[in-house]
Amino acid sequence: MTPTTDLPTRGLRDLTVSALGLGCMGMSAFYGPRDQDENRRTLDRALDLGVTFYDTADMYGPHTNEELLGGWLRGKRDRVVLATKFGIQADPDAPGGRRINGTPAYVRQAVQGSLKRLNTSHIDLYYLHRVDPNTPIEDTVGAMAELVQEGLVGAIGLSEVSPDTLRRANAVHPITALQSEYSLWTRDPENGVLAACRELGVGFVPYSPLGRGFLTGQIRTPDDFASDDFRRHNPRFQGDAFRQNLDLVTQVQAIAAEKGCTPAQLALAWVLAQGQDLAPIPGTRRVSALEENLGALNVTLTPEDLKRIDAVFPQGAAAGDRYPDMSAVNR
Known part of the structure; x- marks a missing residue:
């Protein structure tokens, strides 16, 4: 399946975005070596093909991913729906070297930093990256709502x-989008989160819709990862869990071959088929992978296809936790 330059759109409450966005994290962090020239070629190609929705965060790098986008956005800002996130701070004294900060004072400090790095006067969608357990969500969202009133932020989002x-949160200010991991091998949002979004009119943005690359079928061994790739320490990519998950992907590959598409396209088409209020943001650093991902928009899954996929990859089938420490998600 080849990509199209006339991309369909999806509605996230009061935002209209391309049906597939681009997650930019891997261009600057977590997934091994990086090539800035290839990153810019990928960003350019995405825009040429009709992608309007770009996702980053201040902690990617930290800061370097926002700086990459800030430089690239010159002359293009009016063609892009720009989303970034705040709330995770580097802290060498905290477990894992990070802490969560959702205090009202930090909300304002964080947005000023992001605006400067992104070289923009406003952020279209501003997410709280993780909930601060020591700050009531009402206080954090109240401070974010002030940014909307001042025109610094167009819409508010939450993550996990x-x-x-x-x-x-939605009782304080309308939440435009909730971003959480969602894919064939991470179906946790089906346990009430998607239903709550639809109850409240909140759009849903699946991140890692390709299972951090696993569902592409290109990862055959943990040795495929660079030494500094965080997936080496992800429970799903280790030992028996890796082997069990590889068996699941093999079944996805077989269905994709019958459909005349790649495993990545099948996995993305499955996410897209879960509702018109979902706008996935698969991440990539390469033009070839970007084009392959966008080809998913040309894959049609019948009800019979969806039943078959669900039979071979049901909810809870993936082995292992999503993160080494799951305590900071789904608060």
């Missing part, structure tokens, strides 16, 4: 929150 937290 529970249905209850989403409802509490």
Whole structure:
């Protein structure tokens, strides 16, 4: 399947975005060596092909991913729906070297830093990256709402929150989008989060819709990862879990071959088929992978296809946790 330059769109409450966005994290962090020239070629090609939705965060790098986008955006800002995130701070004294900060004072400090690095006067969608357990969500969202009133932020988003937290936040200010991991091998949002989004009119943005690359079928051994690739320490990419998950991907590959598409395209088409209120943001650093991903928009899955996929890859089938420490998600 080849990509199209006339991309369909999806609605996230009051935002209209391309049906597939581009997650930019891997261009600057976590997934091994980086090539800035190839990053810019990928960003240019995405825009040429009709991608309007670009996702970053201040902690990617940290800061270097926002700086990359800030330089690239010159002369293109009006063609892009720009999303970034705040709330995760580097802290050498904290577990894992990071801490969560959602205090109202930090909300304002963080947005000023992001605006400067992104070389823009406003952010279209501003997410709280993780919920601060020491700050009521009402206080954090209240401070974010002030940024909307001042024109610094167009819309508010949250990432990895529970249905209850989403409802509490939405009571303070309309939440435009909830971003959480969602794919064939991460179906946790089906346990109430997607239903809460639809109850409240909140759009849903699946990140890692390709299972951090695993669902592409290109990862055959943990040795495929660079030494500084964080997936080496991800429970799903280790030992028996890796082997069990590889068996699941082999079945996805077989269905994709019958459909005349790649495993990545099948996996993305499955996510897209879960509702018109979802706008996935697969990440890539390469033009070839970008074009392959966009080809998913030309894959049609019938109800019979979806039943078959669900039969071979049901909810909870993936082995291993998503992160080494799951305590900071779904608060």
